[in-house]
Amino acid sequence: MVYELDNSEAVEMKHIISILLENEAGALSRVAGLFSARAYNIESLTVAPTDDPSLSRMTLVTTGTDEIVEQVCKQLNKLVDVVRLVNLTDDVHVERELILIKVKAENEQRDEVKRIVDIFHGHVIDSSDTTYTLEVTGDSEKIDAVLKALEGMTIIEVVRSGQLGMGRGAKGIM
Amino acid sequence: MELTGAEIIIECLKAEGVDYVFGYPGGAVLHIYDAFYKQDDVQHILVRHEQGATHAADGYARATGKPGIVLVTSGPGATNAVTGIATAYMDSIPMIVITGQVPKHLIGNDAFQEVDSVGITRPIVKHNFLINDVNDIAETFKKAFYVATTGRPGPVVIDIPKDITAEKIAFEYPAEIKMRSYNPTVIGDDEQIRRAVDLMLKAERPMIYTGGGVIIGNGSEQLRTFTRSLGYPITQTLMGLGAFPASDPLSLGMLGMHGTYEANMGMHHSDLLIAIGARFDDRVTGALEKFCPDAKIIHIDVDPASISKNVKVDVPIVGEVAPVLDTINALLSKSAEQTNKAALEKWWAQINEWRAQDCLKYDRDSEIIKPQYVVEELHKITNGDAFITSDVGQHQMFAAQYYGFDKPRRWINSGGLGTMGFGLPAAMGVQLAYPDETVACITGESSIQMCIQELSTCKQYGLPVKIINLNNGYMGMVRQWQEFFYEKRYAMSYFDALPDFVALAESYGHVGIKVEKTADVRPALEEAFKQKDRLVFLDFITDREENVYPMIPTGAGLNEMILV
Ligand SMILES: Cc1ncc(C[n+]2csc(CCOP(=O)(O)OP(=O)(O)O)c2C)c(N)n1
Numbered sequence: 142m143v144y145e146l147d148n149s150e151a152v153e154m155k156h157i158i159s160i161l162l163e164n165e166a167g168a169l170s171r172v173a174g175l176f177s178a179r180a181y182n183i184e185s186l187t188v189a190p191t192d193d194p195s196l197s198r199m200t201l202v203t204t205g206t207d208e209i210v211e212q213v214c215k216q217l218n219k220l221v222d223v224v225r226l227v228n229l230t231d232d233v234h235v236e237r238e239l240i241l242i243k244v245k246a247e248n249e250q251r252d253e254v255k256r257i258v259d260i261f262h263g264h265v266i267d268s269s270d271t272t273y274t275l276e277v278t279g280d281s282e283k284i285d286a287v288l289k290a291l292e293g294m295t296i297i298e299v300v301r302s303g304q305l306g307m308g309r310g311a312k313g314i315m
Numbered sequence: 316m317e318l319t320g321a322e323i324i325i326e327c328l329k330a331e332g333v334d335y336v337f338g339y340p341g342g343a344v345l346h347i348y349d350a351f352y353k354q355d356d357v358q359h360i361l362v363r364h365e366q367g368a369t370h371a372a373d374g375y376a377r378a379t380g381k382p383g384i385v386l387v388t389s390g391p392g393a394t395n396a397v398t399g400i401a402t403a404y405m406d407s408i409p410m411i412v413i414t415g416q417v418p419k420h421l422i423g424n425d426a427f428q429e430v431d432s433v434g435i436t437r438p439i440v441k442h443n444f445l446i447n448d449v450n451d452i453a454e455t456f457k458k459a460f461y462v463a464t465t466g467r468p469g470p471v472v473i474d475i476p477k478d479i480t481a482e483k484i485a486f487e488y489p490a491e492i493k494m495r496s497y498n499p500t501v502i503g504d505d506e507q508i509r510r511a512v513d514l515m516l517k518a519e520r521p522m523i524y525t526g527g528g529v530i531i532g533n534g535s536e537q538l539r540t541f542t543r544s545l546g547y548p549i550t551q552t553l554m555g556l557g558a559f560p561a562s563d564p565l566s567l568g569m570l571g572m573h574g575t576y577e578a579n580m581g582m583h584h585s586d587l588l589i590a591i592g593a594r595f596d597d598r599v600t601g602a603l604e605k606f607c608p609d610a611k612i613i614h615i616d617v618d619p620a621s622i623s624k625n626v627k628v629d630v631p632i633v634g635e636v637a638p639v640l641d642t643i644n645a646l647l648s649k650s651a652e653q654t655n656k657a658a659l660e661k662w663w664a665q666i667n668e669w670r671a672q673d674c675l676k677y678d679r680d681s682e683i684i685k686p687q688y689v690v691e692e693l694h695k696i697t698n699g700d701a702f703i704t705s706d707v708g709q710h711q712m713f714a715a716q717y718y719g720f721d722k723p724r725r726w727i728n729s730g731g732l733g734t735m736g737f738g739l740p741a742a743m744g745v746q747l748a749y750p751d752e753t754v755a756c757i758t759g760e761s762s763i764q765m766c767i768q769e770l771s772t773c774k775q776y777g778l779p780v781k782i783i784n785l786n787n788g789y790m791g792m793v794r795q796w797q798e799f800f801y802e803k804r805y806a807m808s809y810f811d812a813l814p815d816f817v818a819l820a821e822s823y824g825h826v827g828i829k830v831e832k833t834a835d836v837r838p839a840l841e842e843a844f845k846q847k848d849r850l851v852f853l854d855f856i857t858d859r860e861e862n863v864y865p866m867i868p869t870g871a872g873l874n875e876m877i878l879v
Pocket of ligand 1: 706707708709710711733734735736758759760761762763785787789790791792793
């Protein structure tokens with residue numbers, strides 16, 4: 142009857158949640174505040190206005206047991222600013238993340254870095270005498286793989302966008 | 316005709332049918348106060364502390380079902396209101412709190428009396444707004460009332476910069492409002508309701524467990540029909556008392572930490588739990604892993620997030636209590652299937668055995684005044700029909716256990732947040748809403764001192780509240796825990812210097828009566844309630860070390876109660 146009793150199945154999983162919310166001051170802090178107040182964790186969070194500037198689209202990645210994530214979704218749905226929420230994990234969907242990597246690239250390293258970028262279908266988007274700045278997009282696994290491939294190099298800085306997600310097929314979130 | 320922002324605020328309140336606003340002035344709201352001065356449709360009640368304003372508005376809302384309205388200034392006005400906002404939030408009480416804000420061009424500059432009111436209140440409101448434009452005032456108020464009063468109700472804060480309240484525009488109040496992001500109307504799922512009815516009819520050891528949601532959702536009538544048509548035992552939470560009459564034999568009283576033996580044992584041994592407008596609070600469930608081990612659980616609640624939050628349920632029904640119960644009642648009355656009479660007879664026999672424990676017994680012959688006795692006598696003298704507010708502590712539990720509420724909205728206390736200081740200001744709100752009804756505040760000598768300044772408000776508005784001070788000289792509930800769990804080390808749970816409450820009441824212009832012997836309890840109450848238009852402060856000197864029984868210690872199950 143109680144969670145504690147069926148703990149055997151209580152595995153923590155990563156969930157990717159897509160949220161359409163009013164593009165209003167404070168909406169983002171309501172979402173973020175909910176996570177800190179209820180001790181849920183946020184792995185990544187991206188937000189920006191949509192084609193309709195009165196709406197923002199947010200993609201949020203969290204980990205937890207099914208029960209916790211169900212509560213997370215219910216509590217998010219309760220926020221007055223949230224127009225629509227979909228747990229993408231429940232269905233087929235696409236995920237993308239973008240990473241920018243500034244890496245040391247001198248002498249023969251310059252070719253090596255270029256080769257790695259090509260393998261991951263990325264681009265060099267800036268360069269200096271001693272560095273390249275790379276851009277790669279893909280799902281999280283691919284982004285992790287790029288970083289692994291560059292392990293032998295000297296990485297100066299990295300910025301990841303956090304995951305974006307969208308359901309597959311013809312239907313939109315509304 | 317053009318109106319100022321301040322005048323528009325008043326017009327919005329009028330359009331919403333507001334009769335009272337509880338507030339306290341200050342720089343950021345002076346335009347609004349000026350607008351109040353120029354009209355007399357909406358009456359402003361001047362409290363003595365902003366916390367008092369919020370609790371008074373809250374009490375008004377709990378007693379009437381209408382939203383309570385608060386107006387405070389920026390900075391300290393807003394922060395003083397925080398406790399009352401959180402109190403309302405935890406018990407899902409509809410409230411509109413208007414906070415003044417520094418002028419727009421100063422926001423973010425650490426201006427005089429500036430705080431981020433929207434930020435501070437965010438986690439303790441259903442929603443909040445910062446108005447940026449005088450043109451948005453009317454629509455924001457419409458939205459605020461709509462959000463506060465629909466679905467699972469709650470407080471809404473509207474923060475208004477001062478400059479906006481002076482700007483002038485034409486006023487028009489929206490006739491209706493739609494919000495694409497907020498759609499509170501939910502009707503219970505038919506399939507789940509049918510499954511629930513099926514389980515209800517088959518149950519052998521059923522238990523109905525109801526909470527404040529039945530009262531807030533005005534489902535009391537439906538609950539009575541439902542419970543009586545099934546003939547099942549019912550227990551109510553601290554917040555739910557009165558939805559079903561305590562005097563009905565089907566009622567097992569309150570459940571939870573200080574609930575009755577029969578209610579908690581009944582819960583523990585049930586095979587079907589029918590939870591209605593309740594939220595499985597930790598003070599109700601006891602240790603979760605021991606909670607209702609044999610029961611299938613049906614849960615009816617308007618808030619989907621309440622369902623399966625603490626306890627996983629088998630049949631969730633998301634919907635407003637009253638219409639869901641209407642549907643269920645209709646199905647039950649049409650059903651060819653009967654309840655299991657033989658099993659129920661056995662179940663009731665078992666329950667009556669638990670009942671025979673008489674878990675609420677206390678020493679009725681004591682010469683020292685027993686707090687329970689005062690509450691029982693209060694019940695008699697008010698015919699069980701008074702509005703009773705309370706503070707927090709032992710006296711609150713004694714009130715809940717011994718007053719026996721037969722009607723909804725009569726028992727007014729801070730269950731979720733447990734806010735000492737709630738009782739007196741809440742009683743003011745109730746008395747203003749119902750000037751001809753009897754309103755009593757059951758309190759303790761510690762709690763009453765947290766908002767004692769409101770005695771002055773009561774004088775100003777002639778509010779004849781009766782204060783029942785169960786004065787044990789201790790923060791009784793704290794002392795009880797220290798007695799049980801800290802080997803009687805009574806750290807900081809008493810005051811060395813209590814005021815003379817009679818003199819105190821008199822200095823505020825009220826009547827004070829001190830009562831020291833059991834034999835004087837009844838006459839003192841009679842004397843007090845005869846004074847229909849006076850506030851009477853009854854200071855009952857009670858047994859210093861009386862405890863609240865029964866009790867479920869933290870970490871124990873509902874079947875592991877400590878009895879007297
Ligand atoms: C604002 C606030 N501070 C502290 C507490 C913790 N607390 C709960 S009960 C209690 C003692 C209340 O004493 P009193 O009002 O005398 O009532 P009694 O228990 O003696 O009946 C305290 C301090 C609280 N509930 N609220």
